[in-house]
Amino acid sequence: MSKNYEVGQSWSYxxxxxxxxxxxxxxxxxxxxxxxxVICITLTNAPMPKPDxxxxxxxxxxxxxxxxxxxxxxxxxLDGNDPLPEHxxxxxxxxxxxxxxxxxxxxxxxxxxxxxxxxxxx
Numbered sequence: 001m002s003k004n005y006e007v008g009q010s011w012s013y014x015x016x017x018x019x020x021x022x023x024x025x026x027x028x029x030x031x032x033x034x035x036x037x038v039i040c041i042t043l044t045n046a047p048m049p050k051p052d053x054x055x056x057x058x059x060x061x062x063x064x065x066x067x068x069x070x071x072x073x074x075x076x077x078l079d080g081n082d083p084l085p086e087h088x089x090x091x092x093x094x095x096x097x098x099x100x101x102x103x104x105x106x107x108x109x110x111x112x113x114x115x116x117x118x119x120x121x122x
Contacts, residue, residue: 003072005029005039010082011075013109019047019058024075024109027063027084028092030101037068038104040092042085049117056117063091064112065104074109 011024021044028040041064047056062085066074095101105112 003075003078005068005071008081008084010079012077012079013074014076015110015113016047016056019045019056021045022047022058023079023082024071025082025084027088030065030096032067032101032104034102035067035069035104035106038065038101039068039071040065040095041071041109042088043109044082047113047117049119060085062088063095065095065101066109066112067104067106070106070108 005026007026007028009026011026012020013022013024015022023044025042025044026039027042030038030040032038043061043064045058046061048059048061049056095103107115
């Protein structure tokens with residue numbers, strides 16, 4: 001079921017144990033002629049893998065563009081609204097300037113995090 005996204009929303013998603021406080025923050029919604037909407041997000045308190053394979057650290061990933069379908073597959077529950085990181089708009093502007101909005105992730109947030117953990121670039 002498609003959800004109604006708005007800038008500033010905070011959503012829970014399926015994440016690894018110990019990182020239940022991690023959230024998807026909706027930062028921007030861009031139109032793309034091929035996939036419809038691209039949802040630009042911030043991930044807060046996300047599990048970040050360590051090169052040595054030990055337990056991941058918690059970190060904020062300030063800007064990641066995803067296809068809307070990928071976000072639809074990722075989110076579980078709307079938690080309210082939260083502020084975006086200070087440099088979100090600068091990062092979004094850089095992404096638009098460099099890619100014209102044509103580069104984004106087609107996979108869900110949990111799959112993206114698994115790719116980070118395994119060192120895959122997809």
